[in-house]
Amino acid sequence: MHHTQQPTPMPVHKYRPFHTRIDADLPDRTWPTKRIEKAPRWLTTDLRDGNQALIDPMTPERKRRMYDLLVSMGYKEIEVGFPAASQVDFDFVRHLVDEDLVPDDVRISVLTQAREDLIERTVQSLEGIKNATVHMYNAAAPVFRKVVFGFDGDGRAECRNIAVQGTQAVMKYASEYLPDSNFGYEYSPEIFMDTEPDFALEIVGAVLDTWGPASDRETVVNLPCTVERSTPNVFADQIEYMSRNMPYRDDVALSVHTHNDRGTAVASAELAVMAGADRVEGCLFGNGERTGNVDLVTLGLNLYSQGVDPQIDFSNIDEVVRTVEYCNQIGVHERHPYGGDLVYTSFSGSHQDAIKKAFDDRERRAVAEGISVDQYEWDMPYLPLDPKDVGRSYEAVIRVNSQSGKGGVSYLLKSEYQLDLPRRLQVEFSQVVQRRTESEGGEVSAATLWQIFSDEYLPSTHSEQPAWGTFALTGVRTESGADDAPRNSETLTVDMSVNGDEHTVTGRGNGPVAAFVNVLSEDFDVDVRVQDYVEHAMGAGGDAQAAAYVECVVGDRVLWGVGLDPNITTATLKAVISAVNRATR
Ligand SMILES: CC(=O)SCCNC(=O)CCNC(=O)[C@H](O)C(C)(C)COP(=O)(O)OP(=O)(O)OC[C@H]1O[C@@H](n2cnc3c(N)ncnc32)[C@H](O)[C@@H]1OP(=O)(O)O
Ligand SMILES: CC(C)C(=O)C(=O)O
């Protein structure tokens, strides 16, 4: 069939494709075949780029909560604010220094524009700090040189002067206010992605010549994708070009700072690392200007799920989510990678079927190889990482609604109620559930599933709904014949309630089930034959219940029955009653 699409009514002619401006084309680019084999250095800018983008910027108390979270997760480079912007930011830096809240292995940094008065106040905020970095930025792209700074011509020299004079000011005030600190410098040519590559090299080179990188001097050149405007491969080319051509390369950490305007900040940062970046700046769950900074949680757990240590502790992801939501007053979306409420959950039947089988298979293999299941290699359909590793339980992995099949239903009964239904019973029961979800809609919780199950198969033991069913078993006594007695050697006496009337009856057979079938047929005129039988213990220990499942032919119908009882014989007879009652429901 031929599909005809319509031109958009929107004014698409207003837009131009993004030009890489990479004069030196990179036909020999190396990043496409690289792999990320170790974590880059991380800097979190939650307290700066994240904070500057909030409707309601963090109070000192919220800043402190975020800071403590970042330190506890293991971040070693934390941009804590823009001290020249507000008294709150200035005071927060002082609070960290005065209260000695910066561990020896953590380096805080602060951002400033390249303006001398702002630089002085910024450096001043750090007085007394052990390790700190001042991060200075100025925009370098043509439109900023022309429109924002108002320079004539191409404005390159004037723009470079802002950067060089700013760097000199940083150095001057650092030697004045921070003589005893391990002082570092970070420079960002803002709007790097829109800056001509040769000019980006020129301005970075001029700044580095001024600062003088050395192996014992913390130096960072941060190349921001301030507004994401291209596919990630273009940004990767830009980074590889800079990494290859930048002076002092061995003594400089090449950093990237991607934003998510096109929804590909994570890909841009990852390809940039493949292209040579040593360091990545971002925010937890991608907070930050507009669509946000790159999400450090996704980046970290992307590495983790490939067996690369992110060097960050994500083992309590819900605590991270709660703290970030509290500090930012912005929710984390239900489908946010790794942290959203629904991201380890499958509703659909084919996913649930595969997950249930793979969980069972993995458990079998781990036991066979003598390896703890928690440590066993992860290779699971639909679950890129083990939810337990980030502190999530398996309860939420499978949730049942009208899209679900037998796999999901039986997974929940097994994981929550220790019932391991035989396959044909799974099929039968999932049809019962399906009728229910289709008529009532919505999700079926494990508790509701149990209610449906016990109403269907265990009516007399279920207290919340009226008991139904013709027969109930109230007592069982067995008596075996001599070992050499050939057949019909088992004598079974049962107390039964039949429509509320008590009966005590005795039958014989070559086992209790056969004897019971005879009782049902001879005393109560019920024609039943057992054609399959499965049982298992529920949990471990002496007082564990047994579960029995029987597939019965009752008249001309085939039905399953279920019985639970501490005594396995009684459980089996209850299962037969369950099937018989269902046949006459
Ligand atoms: C991409 C980023 O996220 S960059 C970080 C952005 N974050 C923030 O801006 C948050 C904090 N900022 C602030 O509180 C304020 O902007 C302040 C206190 C720093 C400065 O405020 P103001 O002095 O009122 O200046 P304003 O913010 O309007 O800046 C505009 C002026 O600074 C110049 N300027 C802007 N950025 C820079 C820079 N990085 N270096 C040097 N000059 C700059 C502009 O050209 C403009 O100059 P003009 O007034 O001569 O035209
Ligand atoms: C200050 C710089 C690094 C920035 O936030 C950006 O360019 O996005």
Ligand SMILES: [Mg+2]
């Ligand atoms: Mg930014």
